[in-house]
Amino acid sequence: MILSWKNRRALNKKKNNNHRLCEDLDAEINIPTHFRCPISLDLMKDPVTMCTGITYDRENIERWIEAGNETCPFTKQVLNTFDQIPNHILRRMIQDWCVQNRSLGVERIPTPRIPVSPFEVSEICSRIASATQRGDANKCVELVRKINNWGKESERNKHCIIENGTGCVLSACFESFAADSSEKHVNLLVEILSVLPWMFPFLEEGRSKLGTESSLRCIIWLLGNGDLCARQYSVLVLKEILHSDERGIIPITLRAIEGVAEALFCLIKESISPAASKASLMSIYCMISSKAKNDKMTSRFVEMGLVDVIVEAIVEAEKIVCEIALGVLDEICNTRKGKEEACKNALITAVLVKKILRVSNWATELVVSILWKLCLEESVRIEAIQVGAFKKLLVSLQVGCGENTKGKVKELLKLLNVYNNRVDSSCVDSSMDFKYLKRPF
Structure with a gap:
């Protein structure tokens, strides 16, 4: 263990030394002014000349024009035409300069392809x-x-x-x-x-x-x-x-x-x-x-086990995927068969409560909507109290949400308040990590 730690320390030290060496080399390189794009001040890779006679890097001047600008960034003159003439001589000079400074870590810029017309x-x-x-x-x-x-x-x-x-x-x-x-x-x-x-x-x-x-x-x-x-x-x-x-x-x-x-x-x-x-x-x-x-299509997804797959996906999904998955689950819970299948999942309540105020406002609204549909079952209400849903719903109400969601939160709080004093909410930690939970299917 000590040897491993020493090796890591030596490796990190070597990386830091290499990084400082690269910084020193960069400091020694003096890029000629006429090789820099007037917009980005970086070395030009594909120099093109505009009608005002000023040369820019193609990518930068195209971005400038696409933003709706009609003037030359350097001279401020109105551009009579947006034609971009490749400056082959300057590009070859830049390539030759790159080759001359190869020992300092400068890579030769590739010859750009002619854009399609x-x-x-x-x-x-x-x-x-x-x-x-x-x-x-x-x-x-x-x-x-x-x-x-x-x-x-x-x-x-x-x-x-x-x-x-x-x-x-x-x-x-x-x-x-x-x-x-x-x-x-x-x-x-x-x-x-x-x-x-x-x-x-x-x-x-x-x-x-x-x-x-x-x-x-x-x-x-x-x-x-x-x-x-x-x-x-x-x-x-x-x-x-x-x-x-x-x-x-x-x-x-x-x-x-x-x-x-x-x-x-x-x-x-x-x-x-x-x-x-x-x-x-x-x-x-x-x-x-x-x-x-069509509810038949939704039922078909439910029969295949989509609820279990979605619940697992929600556990560690990135923001966008989590929002879409919650949206699908919310639609599934609009059907009787979908709600029954969701209530059978052993992790769904804990996973949903964990996501309140953790992903985005839209995700929180979707979670509230799903819980509102599932909490008609007493077993779900008891589990929701155990995993800390009451406190999280109170916080979401204080933070602020849409009128429709606010109404559902209030109804949920009324339903859960009945069990708030009767159920030991400390038996499950609301901050628990679901990383190592096994698939429920």
């Missing part, structure tokens, strides 16, 4: 549309991969791709080949789904193509039969489709497709990635809370 995006969209009409899946795969590679190069490319209607073209392509055969064109369909998540939101035309029964059947089929990447891309797209469905039509269409609930439940239970789990929870929430919600 609106004309190039429009042209490739036309070629995808033509290949879709011909039924040429191989050509579509090639073109979609090119778009994907453009997007990976820079955020500027992504903006350009999105602004020129690529989402609608890819949605039409997806619907066409999904209607033909999901298994036959699986490579193309997955490739399209890998691009679509960062293109949302797009026009109604594109959303309607993805919301057709053939498109949704393909997405659900990939959720259940695709590899890990295909399943993640599919659920991300499904979440966006459901989230943008203001009329509540998509859940009605999904009811007619077999395997929806099973596929989403498996993604949460298997937890293939945080993004997939979050998207799955959000999709379930949209389905069971929409205007066209």
